[in-house]
Amino acid sequence: MSAVNAAGWRPEMGPAQHPDHEASALVTASGDRGLMLEEPLIFELGRPGSTGVDIDPASRAPSSALAKFRRKAAPALPGLTEPETVRHYTRLSRQNYGIDLGPFPLGSCTMKHNPRLNEKVARMPGFADLHPLAPQQTVRGALEVINELAHWLIELTGMHGVAMTPKAGAHGELCGVLCIKAALQARGEDRRVMLVPESAHGTNPATAAFAGFAIENIPATAEGRVDLAALKARLGPDVAGVMITNPNTCGLFERDLKVISEAVHAAGGYVYCDGANFNAIVGKVRPGDLGVDAMHINLHKTFSTPHGGGGPGSGPVVLSEALSPYGPLPYTARTADGIVHLVEEEDAAAMGHAESFGRMAAFHGQMGMFTRALTYILSHGADGLRQVAEDAVLNANYVLRSLDNVLDAPFGASGPCMHEALFSDDNLPEGFSTLDIAKGLIDEGFHPMTVYFPLVVHGAMLIEPTETESKAGLDRFIGSMRRLAERAKASDASLKTAPHFAPRRRLDETQAARKPVLSWQGA
Secondary structure, eight states: OOOOOTTSOOTTSOGGGSTTGGGGGOOOSSSOBTTBOOOOOHHHHOOTTOOSSOOOOOOOOOOOTTGGGSOSSOOOOOOOOHHHHHHHHHHHHHTOOOTTTSOBOBTTTOBOOOOHHHHHHHTSTTTTTOOTTSOGGGOHHHHHHHHHHHHHHHHHHTOSEEEOOOOSHHHHHHHHHHHHHHHHHHTTOOOOEEEEETTSOTHHHHHHHHTTOEEEEEOBOTTSSBOHHHHHHHOSTTEEEEEEESSOTTSOOOTTHHHHHHHHHHTTOEEEEEGGGGGGTTTTOOGGGGTOSEEEOOHHHHSOOOSSTTSOOOOOEEEOTTTGGGOOBOEEEEOTTSOEEEEOHHHHTTTTOTTOOOBSSSSSOOHHHHHHHHHHHHHHHHHHHHHHHHHHHHHHHHHHHHHTTTSBOTTGGGOOOSSOEEEBSTTSOTTOOHHHHHHHHHHTTOOOOEESOSTTSTTOEEEOOOTTSOHHHHHHHHHHHHHHHHHHHTTOGGGGGOOSSSSSOOOOHHHHHHSOOOSOOOO
16 A cells, blocks of 8 residues: 555545546636646647748749749748747647657557667767768768678578668568569569468558559467468469568467478468567577568667658668579678678679669668667677567566456467567457547556557557566556556446546547548638
8 A cells, every 4th residue: 555645645546536636627717737738729829920030021033934833922821939939849749748758558569768879879970961962982981880780680680681771661571572573583483472361460461462462361370370271271383472470460479480481482482571570589589590581670669760760760671592682772782892882783783683673762771770770789789689579578478467357368378478468358348448448548648559450359459568668667557557447347437538638638530530630721
């Protein structure tokens, strides 16, 4: 039992038990509630003619072919002074949730803390101010960094080569699938079918379809893993390969992956592994040892680069010896002179890369992501990276076993999970659902978990705590989840209208998605 504070309230007491809960019904004249500030849209704040800077009137532009596109009137931008502008965006920032405020338990997204050391290195002169069109001889250090990161990605995955140009996970998927397509064309084979298990990431079938393949589904077993018998039965001369996610979207390790790879290879196909969940096995398992031919790595998930990072992300693709010759250009290579060069189209044949399928992007990647990821790898070392995986799995299993007696865990009996714990709303009373738990979490001060995904589980709640959360932090989250489940089972009607303490109440999200208001109409 916690000590009672001066107001007679214990931390474990919910809002409805708080002696001052009636204050939550008070309405202030300003709309503000203490330090939770009400903020209008910037267009509502602005006034015509108000500005924080003085701009000289533009001189009339000389006549040109674009003259007909000249504005007839000033743009309808909001007019604010400098203090008003600063206050507006500062107030909005207070309504934001970020990893520096608390955990982001998004399953399948790995939203973990980004070490400040990584940020410091990314901001070093020579990295932060690089220009993509700078001559190669002026950026030798940057090319060394890219090549060094490529080396460690190959080492950690047990693969043969790596393509560094893809800008994100789905872009990396496309790169791997295009390598498979190029390899089949080189063999003179027209295989049009890509097998995608139910437990794979949702972008996998979309990527394969975009590349021109027909998609066929492979069912999962009752324990949430690929049905090996069904997959083997479907293999044939029309199958290009399989796109498998491991650990899969149910948070489980695909124990039959090596057997799957052997069967697919024997049938003439290739194995693409979605590496979005590499965070769960980095330093512990090398996908190349399991027969994988191509796998993208989300640097923002496994190696702590920010999602987007102020620009494009990064999704390098590691390739087996069978697919490496077909990888995209450009790539870095240390040549006989001992210097790392960027191999472009004109050099490809001489470097034994004449069968490349082409380019994935105009330039060679996102330097800010590369520097952060390499810093993370080198600062952790081999033992540290193993601990990343071990702690991520430990934290997820702690969440799973702390909640499986109040929430349905559909694969709880399948053994330990990997990096994420999966629950459903099957044991909630009629009228209560996953959405109510998610909205209630906002009142508790947490970002909701991933909801209604994976689709193979009804009312899915997918929670990934990551390795960067402490036990004390997890206990706070678990306590809130248990309380919300108990409120639902007690048919607490207030849960149906949560959140109550957020800047905005529950929205009609279906209408918002189908009929979004995208422009300011004015008063």
